[in-house]
Amino acid sequence: MASAGSLSRIPLRSVLFDWLQPWRLLLAGCVLLAAWLVFVPLAALFYTAFAEDTPFGPGAATLGNFIDAYVENHIPLLLYNSAVFAVGTAVMTLLLGALVAWVVERTDAPLRELFHTLALLSFALPGLLTTMAWMLILSPNIGWLNGALRSLFGLSAAPFNIYSMPGMIWALSTHYFPLAYLLMGPAFRVLDIRMEEAAIIAGARTWQVAARVTFPLLRPAILSTVLLLFVRGLESFEVPRLIGVPAHIHVFTSEIQNATRDSPPHFGIAAALGMTLLVVCVAGVYLYRRATAHAEAFATVTGKGYMPTPQRLGVWRWPVALLTTLLFVIALGLPLFTLAWQSLFHNATAPSVAALPMMSADSYRYIFGYPIFLSAVRNSVVLGAMAATVVVALTFVMAWIAQRAAKRYGWILDSLAFIPIAIPSVIVGASILFAYLIIPIPVYNTIWILLIAYVTMYLPYGMRFASGGMVQIHRELEEVAEVAGASPLQIFRRVLLPLLAPVLVAGWLYVFVLAVRELAASIFLSGPGTFVLGPLTLTMWEEGGSYGAVCAMGIVQIVPLVAIVMVMRRLEERVGVGR
Amino acid sequence: MLQVEDLGKEFAGVGSARIAAVRDVALSVPEGRLLTLLGPSGCGKTTTLRCIAGLERPDRGRIVLGGRVVFDSETGVFVPPAERGIGMVFQSYAIWPHMSVFENVAFPLRVSRLHRYSRSDIAQRVKTALETVRLGGFEERRATQLSGGQQQRLALARGLVAEPRLILLDEPLSNLDAKLREQMRFELKRLQMKLDLTAVYVTHDQAEALALSDEIAVFNQGHIVQRGTPLEIYRHPNSEFVADFIGSTNFLRGTVRKAAAVGAVGEVETQQGVFATTFAAPLTAGARAIVSIRPEDIGLAADGEGVPGTVGARVFLGEVIDYLIAVKGQELRVRHRARREYDYPVGASVVLSLPPERAMTMIDEAAS
Numbered sequence: 001m002a003s004a005g006s007l008s009r010i011p012l013r014s015v016l017f018d019w020l021q022p023w024r025l026l027l028a029g030c031v032l033l034a035a036w037l038v039f040v041p042l043a044a045l046f047y048t049a050f051a052e053d054t055p056f057g058p059g060a061a062t063l064g065n066f067i068d069a070y071v072e073n074h075i076p077l078l079l080y081n082s083a084v085f086a087v088g089t090a091v092m093t094l095l096l097g098a099l100v101a102w103v104v105e106r107t108d109a110p111l112r113e114l115f116h117t118l119a120l121l122s123f124a125l126p127g128l129l130t131t132m133a134w135m136l137i138l139s140p141n142i143g144w145l146n147g148a149l150r151s152l153f154g155l156s157a158a159p160f161n162i163y164s165m166p167g168m169i170w171a172l173s174t175h176y177f178p179l180a181y182l183l184m185g186p187a188f189r190v191l192d193i194r195m196e197e198a199a200i201i202a203g204a205r206t207w208q209v210a211a212r213v214t215f216p217l218l219r220p221a222i223l224s225t226v227l228l229l230f231v232r233g234l235e236s237f238e239v240p241r242l243i244g245v246p247a248h249i250h251v252f253t254s255e256i257q258n259a260t261r262d263s264p265p266h267f268g269i270a271a272a273l274g275m276t277l278l279v280v281c282v283a284g285v286y287l288y289r290r291a292t293a294h295a296e297a298f299a300t301v302t303g304k305g306y307m308p309t310p311q312r313l314g315v316w317r318w319p320v321a322l323l324t325t326l327l328f329v330i331a332l333g334l335p336l337f338t339l340a341w342q343s344l345f346h347n348a349t350a351p352s353v354a355a356l357p358m359m360s361a362d363s364y365r366y367i368f369g370y371p372i373f374l375s376a377v378r379n380s381v382v383l384g385a386m387a388a389t390v391v392v393a394l395t396f397v398m399a400w401i402a403q404r405a406a407k408r409y410g411w412i413l414d415s416l417a418f419i420p421i422a423i424p425s426v427i428v429g430a431s432i433l434f435a436y437l438i439i440p441i442p443v444y445n446t447i448w449i450l451l452i453a454y455v456t457m458y459l460p461y462g463m464r465f466a467s468g469g470m471v472q473i474h475r476e477l478e479e480v481a482e483v484a485g486a487s488p489l490q491i492f493r494r495v496l497l498p499l500l501a502p503v504l505v506a507g508w509l510y511v512f513v514l515a516v517r518e519l520a521a522s523i524f525l526s527g528p529g530t531f532v533l534g535p536l537t538l539t540m541w542e543e544g545g546s547y548g549a550v551c552a553m554g555i556v557q558i559v560p561l562v563a564i565v566m567v568m569r570r571l572e573e574r575v576g577v578g579r
Numbered sequence: 580m581l582q583v584e585d586l587g588k589e590f591a592g593v594g595s596a597r598i599a600a601v602r603d604v605a606l607s608v609p610e611g612r613l614l615t616l617l618g619p620s621g622c623g624k625t626t627t628l629r630c631i632a633g634l635e636r637p638d639r640g641r642i643v644l645g646g647r648v649v650f651d652s653e654t655g656v657f658v659p660p661a662e663r664g665i666g667m668v669f670q671s672y673a674i675w676p677h678m679s680v681f682e683n684v685a686f687p688l689r690v691s692r693l694h695r696y697s698r699s700d701i702a703q704r705v706k707t708a709l710e711t712v713r714l715g716g717f718e719e720r721r722a723t724q725l726s727g728g729q730q731q732r733l734a735l736a737r738g739l740v741a742e743p744r745l746i747l748l749d750e751p752l753s754n755l756d757a758k759l760r761e762q763m764r765f766e767l768k769r770l771q772m773k774l775d776l777t778a779v780y781v782t783h784d785q786a787e788a789l790a791l792s793d794e795i796a797v798f799n800q801g802h803i804v805q806r807g808t809p810l811e812i813y814r815h816p817n818s819e820f821v822a823d824f825i826g827s828t829n830f831l832r833g834t835v836r837k838a839a840a841v842g843a844v845g846e847v848e849t850q851q852g853v854f855a856t857t858f859a860a861p862l863t864a865g866a867r868a869i870v871s872i873r874p875e876d877i878g879l880a881a882d883g884e885g886v887p888g889t890v891g892a893r894v895f896l897g898e899v900i901d902y903l904i905a906v907k908g909q910e911l912r913v914r915h916r917a918r919r920e921y922d923y924p925v926g927a928s929v930v931l932s933l934p935p936e937r938a939m940t941m942i943d944e945a946a947s
Binding site: 239376408474476477480481482483484485486487490494495498 | 591597630632634659660661662664665666669671676677678687690692693734736741747
């Protein structure tokens with residue numbers, strides 16, 4: 001071939017020199033690092049699953065773990081519970097999310113901007129805290145809403161029971177429905193109302209327009225959202241751990257953690273369960289990717305000169321807005337209020353005027369004098385900042401290579417960074433634990449092992465921000481600098497970095513928020529000296545004795561998160577990230 | 580100043596297929612001249628320009644810039660774009676939105692590896708460059724606050740500020756509206772003459788090419804089909820493609836009756852009659868040929884010798900009138916100056932004449 005011929009004529013020395021330039025080495029380093037992060041835990045999971053569990057680590061090859069896991073842990077029941085939980089959550093979040101997406105993107109209802117902000121906000125809240133709040137509201141014993149309804153209607157039994165499958169689905173759905181909105185919003189927004197108008201002019205009735213035009217056009221978006229929510233439901237840990245375990249409704253994630261908590265720990269069984277869950281999640285994510293690839297093909301919904309025209313609701317403007325407000329009041333307001341209220345009392349206390357005199361800030365005084373909490377705050381903030389910095393830097397370089405330097409191999413980097421999306425956090429935590437018990441790199445029981453986990457888990461999000469931002473930058477902006485005489489580093493520093501800065505800051509904040517509120521992976525990796533907020537909050541909830549102190553810890557976490565969400569909202573307006 | 584020899588560049592196609600984007604391209608641009616690469620989209624003109632800039636690495640060939648070999652596939656020489664000392668203006672202008680007008684223009688000076696510029700030197704040169712493109716006083720504006728035409732001039736100032744040996748312009752006017760484009764055409768020509776710039780200019784707009792160029796290279800399907808001054812290309816197209824792409828023309832198909840050397844007058848027999856024409860390509864007697872004649876070159880009279888026809892349609896365009904004249908078997912477009920004595924109504928009988936020096940005979944590509 002001609003190109004091969006001309007290549008062979010280039011002296012080897014100049015090729016080597018070309019490749020040994022510092023910035024090329026930096027690129028190669030980033031790729032290797034990402035590959036290590038993604039594949040080492042998976043290999044460890046695989047190895048642990050197929051090796052005999054011994055007190056000295058993995059032993060001889062065996063299938064025993066799978067047999068034990070499938071027989072002793074009642075795999076059919078686990079599958080059934082996980083499936084019902086995930087499907088229930090997906091359907092419920094889809095309905096709520098679609099309602100919000102329609103109101104915000106397709107109508108002229110008032111308060112639409114507020115709803116968008118509230119959606120971002122409730123998505124940023126730690127699932128652990130909202131789950132705790134729902135237990136304080138809907139527990140048959142201490143739930144204040146149950147108590148209030150009982151005394152109001154003279155009921156003998158509590159009307160709601162959070163310790164049930166519907167309770168679990170409710171607790172997760174109220175937390176996840178903003179995600180459904182955020183996923184579907186763009187599809188709702190770009191849907192050209194003229195397509196609907198064409199159907200109306202053709203004589204279709206409202207329901208016919210919806211059934212024959214609107215829904216088919218949105219189907220790819222809806223389908224992919226359902227799939228992703230289903231996978232998210234399978235992966236979720238907080239609700240199964242807090243509500244499922246006491247209710248004896250076990251799913252994969254809670255069972256995996258349970259197996260590692262046995263004494264002696266059953267790492268092999270945990271790994272075998274993890275492999276099973278991983279296969280299901282990978283299949284789900286694969287289907288999701290296919291569905292969204294298909295959705296791209298539907299991108300014909302946009303066109304030149306297209307202007308989104310909202311549906312005029314007329315007299316229904318305010319009723320629709322109030323209904324949506326009510327949804328947020330229940331799903332977001334109720335848990336937040338409960339946490340805030342409870343943080344002012346030592347014992348579980350129902351909101352009432354009678355309780356007001358007993359209000360005190362003792363819980364806050366307690367936690368701010370509690371050294372373990374303070375060190376957990378410090379660990380979480382430092383880890384979150386480090387993870388965000390590493391993820392943003394790494395994915396920035398990866399996105400640059402994928403889109404500019406080596407476009408032909410870009411898909412490898414894109415897939416590499418995307419893989420962790422399909423790995424439930426519980427499995428990331430467990431596999432990293434296995435990996436660094438086997439590999440003699442002394443990170444076990446240090447904060448570095450947590451950093452490794454966070455960076456691995458949040459690579460996909462970093463990549464989404466970085467490559468999304470890079471796509472928007474016209475290539476010629478870099479080329480003109482190159483022609484003008486700038487070196488690759490100068491182009492990075494003086495052109496790319498300033499242009500991408502808002503996107504990178506948004507990505508940094510996003511990863512920071514996720515890392516600070518993380519529980520599912522941290523619970524495997526944080527130890528007595530390396531407590532972070534998630535596991536510490538869980539331990540306090542289960543063993544601490546004071547609801548007030550735990551809720552105060554929650555409020556202390558939520559307040560800065562709200563501030564960060566507001567900053568992100570501002571950035572979003574500037575650069576269009578996320579929307 | 581610039582020599583390009585035997586340039587070739589392939590891209591990966593579907594599967595393992597390779598698509599030749601550019602092949603056998605040879606060019607030379609003397610100092611102070613403007614060469615235009617003209618052709619339809621996808622013809623390889625932009626790839627050629629990017630190879631000259633160093634943004635693409637060719638598979639074959641040699642590029643010499645100001646006496647220095649900047650690319651040679653034989654010896655493996657490849658000078659990166661940053662060290663070639665060229666200026667470039669992109670189609671999208673590529674104005675950096677995060678920098679002020681001043682910083683955009685100053686950038687090439689700040690990063691230059693060929694010279695070190697002092698702070699006052701930079702300020703002076705940027706000022707001069709901005710004044711040259713009539714953007715003096717805009718230094719502190721944000722680049723995004725400029726209009727399309729101003730951004731275009733800013734891109735030009737940035738390309739010129741380091742006094743490059745060669746400036747490359749990639750469809751610099753195509754994003755402007757028609758009126759502004761015409762105005763900028765003059766501006767560019769004035770600048771090029773005044774600064775004695777050596778330039779390679781890529782466009783798909785034939786009017787732009789004719790107006791600006793010292794020489795035009797017409798591209799089709801990855802190679803150059805004709806090179807010449809604007810007048811040569813327009814008057815003496817050497818192929819059906821060039822005749823059709825540049826200006827508008829009429830084609831008459833037929834066979835060679837009396838062959839002639841290239842540039843000499845021979846005879847071609849068509850359905851409309853036998854015509855004496857200038858041969859633009861080597862053709863032997865009996866070969867299939869095509870005669871191209873531009874609408875403004877066809878003579879039109881009420882009577883006399885020539886091809887009889889009937890006015891089928893008439894369009895008044897101000898200074899000229901366009902006619903569609905039905906002759907035996909086809910319609911010809913004829914353009915005439917609008918003068919009362921030559922105005923023929925629809926349905927009038929007329930006689931057409933084809934001056935031999937303006938009727939060009941070339942190979943009939945459809946027949947061969």
